Amino acid sequence: MSQRIYRLQVTKDQLGFAAAHFITMRGKCERLHGHNYRVTVEVEGFLCEDQYVVDFGVLKKHAAEIARTLDHRVLLAAENPKIEYSQNEQHLTVRYEDKYYVFPIAEVIMLPIQNTTAELLATYFCAELCERLRQDGVDTLKMVGVWVSEGPGQQAFASREWVQS
Numbered sequence: 001m002s003q004r005i006y007r008l009q010v011t012k013d014q015l016g017f018a019a020a021h022f023i024t025m026r027g028k029c030e031r032l033h034g035h036n037y038r039v040t041v042e043v044e045g046f047l048c049e050d051q052y053v054v055d056f057g058v059l060k061k062h063a064a065e066i067a068r069t070l071d072h073r074v075l076l077a078a079e080n081p082k083i084e085y086s087q088n089e090q091h092l093t094v095r096y097e098d099k100y101y102v103f104p105i106a107e108v109i110m111l112p113i114q115n116t117t118a119e120l121l122a123t124y125f126c127a128e129l130c131e132r133l134r135q136d137g138v139d140t141l142k143m144v145g146v147w148v149s150e151g152p153g154q155q156a157f158a159s160r161e162w163v164q165s
């Protein structure tokens with residue numbers, strides 16, 4: 001007998017983060033600006049013996065922890081080939097052609113992505129969430145997805161098929 005698949009969604013105030021960023025696009029570098037980002041998590045999976053897929057609380061806990069690592073930070077794309085980074089003990093210099101910024105290291109987060117678009121922030125968030133759910137022993141999922149919204153009416157979704165280890 002095939003198992004029924006259920007879809008869950010969590011979206012809460014604690015799943016937001018306020019952060020600064022810029023993206024490179026069409027040969028230009030945007031000005032540094034900020035968003036009150038909002039995250040919505042969607043998962044698909046099968047019922048456990050207690051008739052739920054995964055505890056909403058578990059999804060909220062892990063997603064809120066990831067959001068906290070991004071909150072009040074400058075989000076930087078470590079893998080952007082057009083941006084050069086150099087650092088000393090306390091400061092990171094970020095250079096795009098003849099424009100540069102110097103930030104305190106404690107106020108930035110270097111993300112393993114090519115650009116801090118909503119699409120790649122969702123991809124990063126989704127990968128982090130999968131890792132944390134796996135470490136927590138979750139084993140009922142088929143898909144994990146994350147919406148990252150830059151503001152009302154503007155958001156991107158990234159998902160991963162769940163691979164049970």
Ligand SMILES: Nc1nc2c(c(=O)[nH]1)N=C([C@H](O)[C@H](O)COP(=O)(O)OP(=O)(O)OP(=O)(O)O)CN2
Nearest residue numbers: 021022023030033035116117118119150151154156
């Ligand atoms: N597909 C994407 N397009 C754009 C992204 C993105 O992440 N994915 N990001 C940006 C900018 O970084 C910016 O965050 C948003 O720019 P924009 O929509 O032009 O500006 P506003 O939020 O001020 O838009 P208004 O609707 O005019 O208020 C650009 N594109």
